[in-house]
Amino acid sequence: AQKVTQAQTEISVVEKEDVTLDCVYETRDTTYYLFWYKQPPSGELVFLIRRNSFDEQNEISGRYSWNFQKSTSSFNFTITASQVVDSAVYFCAGGGGSQGNLIFGKGTKLSVKP
Amino acid sequence: GAVVSQHPSWVICKSGTSVKIECRSLDFQATTMFWYRQFPKQSLMLMATSNEGSKATYEQGVEKDKFLINHASLTLSTLTVTSAHPEDSSFYICSARDVLAGTADTQYFGPGTRLTVL
Numbered sequence: 001a002q003k004v005t006q007a008q009t010e011i012s013v014v015e016k017e018d019v020t021l022d023c024v025y026e027t028r029d030t031t032y033y034l035f036w037y038k039q040p041p042s043g044e045l046v047f048l049i050r051r052n053s054f055d056e057q058n059e060i061s062g063r064y065s066w067n068f069q070k071s072t073s074s075f076n077f078t079i080t081a082s083q084v085v086d087s088a089v090y091f092c093a094g095g096g097g098s099q100g101n102l103i104f105g106k107g108t109k110l111s112v113k114p
Numbered sequence: 115g116a117v118v119s120q121h122p123s124w125v126i127c128k129s130g131t132s133v134k135i136e137c138r139s140l141d142f143q144a145t146t147m148f149w150y151r152q153f154p155k156q157s158l159m160l161m162a163t164s165n166e167g168s169k170a171t172y173e174q175g176v177e178k179d180k181f182l183i184n185h186a187s188l189t190l191s192t193l194t195v196t197s198a199h200p201e202d203s204s205f206y207i208c209s210a211r212d213v214l215a216g217t218a219d220t221q222y223f224g225p226g227t228r229l230t231v232l
Contacts, residue, residue, distance in 0.1 A: 033219045033220075035220070035221075037223070042225070043205060043207075043225065043226045043228070044223065044224075044225040044226060045158075045207065045209075045223035045226075046223075047116075047220065047221075047222060047223070050219065050220045052219075091157065091158070101148075101160060101163065102148075102160070102221060103160075104157045104158045104159075105157065106156070106157045107157050
């Protein structure tokens with residue numbers, strides 16, 4: 001069975017601090033996809049990144065960066081120089097492929113204070 | 115690109131009535147759409163997978179006769195909550211996959227529909 005673990009329920013930082021959100025994805029599949037989504041207070045899920053299990057290269061997009069390590073099943077997300085607008089619930093999800101089913105973690109609520 | 119809309123964005127209804135929620139992919143074709151439910155401060159729980167032109171596949175514990183799903187076209191799926199009760203009050207979110215894109219495994223989400231049953 002697949003399982004997504006986001007151990008951090010809530011994180012609070014002060015603006016401009018760096019913050020890392022943890023995610024561990026457990027599956028028996030050898031091919032899978034991992035995702036991060038942002039859910040601001042408005043409720044709409046915003047797609048941030050997709051990573052397939054064969055690609056362990058780190059990725060950077062502006063202030064966002066992702067580190068995938070297949071050996072530890074971790075797909076961590078770092079926000080550099082956090083801003084108040086980054087405050088949201090962040091969900092890690094795994095699965096995808098031909099079926100398309102995604103399993104979501106419980107989410108990490110990030111609060112960035114001015 | 116990859117925009118998904120939902121209508122209505124919120125609805126309040128009386129117990130016992132039925133409510134229909136629409137999910138549309140605006141700029142792409144979606145042979146597969148997904149319906150999720152999210153209770154306050156909780157994660158998304160997959161309710162069913164909707165395939166165009168065929169019956170939906172429901173997750174364990176989801177009543178197919180209560181949550182009717184129709185996916186009649188490549189851009190539209192509907193979820194009807196029949197005989198709604200207060201415990202059905204939740205945030206319902208749909209997602210769609212752009213099967214023609216190189217990222218067919220990526221789900222794009224609608225803005226959600228907040229259902230309140232009185």
